[in-house]
Amino acid sequence: MVQPLVRKIVTYAEEVLIEGRREVPRPTRFAAAAAVIRSPWRGDKFTEDLKPAILSHATLLGELLVPRLMDLAGGAAAVEAYGKAAVVGADGEVEHASALIHTLRFGNMLREAVGGTSYLSFTNKRAGPGCSIDIPMTHIRESGTRSHFLTISFNIPDAPADxxxxxxxxxxTAGRPHHRIGDRFEDMKEMGISSNNTVLKEG
Known part of the structure; x- marks a missing residue:
C-alpha cells in the first residue's frame, strides 16, 4: 500500500482571555493540527475505488495528528468540543477530501482519545493555497449543547497545492465565553416538541 506522503504538518492554537469586553471565567483554548499530503489520487482522471488509499492513509493520518492536537489542547481531559476538515487542491475532487476524513479509521482516533460519543462536525471542499481552513465543532458528547457550536479557522499560505x-x-477546551442562548433541548421543551422527533431535534 502507498503510504501518505506528508509535505508538512501545521499546528495552530489560540487562547481567548477577553470576550465582549469581559474577562472569560477561564481561558478558552482553541487548537488545530493539520497535515499537508500529496493526494493519493493525483493525476488520475477518475478512480472508481477509493478504498485502497483510504485504508493506507486514514489511520496513519489519525496517528500523526491526534497526539499533536492533544498536546496543543493541554491534554485529552481538557477537550470539550471537536471537529474535522479536509481541503483538496484544484486538480482533485471534493470526494477525495471527504474520503480521508469520513471514515471511522480516522474519526474514531480523535473520538476515542477524548471519550467522545458525538459525531465529528466537518467541512470538506476544494480550494487553493492560503484558503481558510474552517473546522466546525460540537460538544464531544452532548451534540445539542449550543454553547459548543464553535469554529476554528486558520490558513496555510502554500497549501493545498493543486x-x-x-x-x-x-x-x-470550553464553549463560547459568556454563552447565553441556551440549547436546542430547552427550545424543544418550550415548544412542546417530543424528543422522539429527530428532525426537529437536530435543527
Whole structure:
C-alpha cells in the first residue's frame, strides 16, 4: 500500500482571555493540527475505488495528528468540543477530501482519545493555497449543547497545492465565553416538541 506522503504538518492554537469586553471565567483554548499530503489520487482522471488509499492513509493520518492536537489542547481531559476538515487542491475532487476524513479509521482516533460519543462536525471542499481552513465543532458528547457550536479557522499560505489535500482536526477546551442562548433541548421543551422527533431535534 502507498503510504501518505506528508509535505508538512501545521499546528495552530489560540487562547481567548477577553470576550465582549469581559474577562472569560477561564481561558478558552482553541487548537488545530493539520497535515499537508500529496493526494493519493493525483493525476488520475477518475478512480472508481477509493478504498485502497483510504485504508493506507486514514489511520496513519489519525496517528500523526491526534497526539499533536492533544498536546496543543493541554491534554485529552481538557477537550470539550471537536471537529474535522479536509481541503483538496484544484486538480482533485471534493470526494477525495471527504474520503480521508469520513471514515471511522480516522474519526474514531480523535473520538476515542477524548471519550467522545458525538459525531465529528466537518467541512470538506476544494480550494487553493492560503484558503481558510474552517473546522466546525460540537460538544464531544452532548451534540445539542449550543454553547459548543464553535469554529476554528486558520490558513496555510502554500497549501493545498493543486495535487495536495489538507487534513485537519480541531478541539476546544470550553464553549463560547459568556454563552447565553441556551440549547436546542430547552427550545424543544418550550415548544412542546417530543424528543422522539429527530428532525426537529437536530435543527
Amino acid at each position: 495535487d495536495e489535500i489538507v487534513i485537519a482536526i480541531g478541539a476546544a
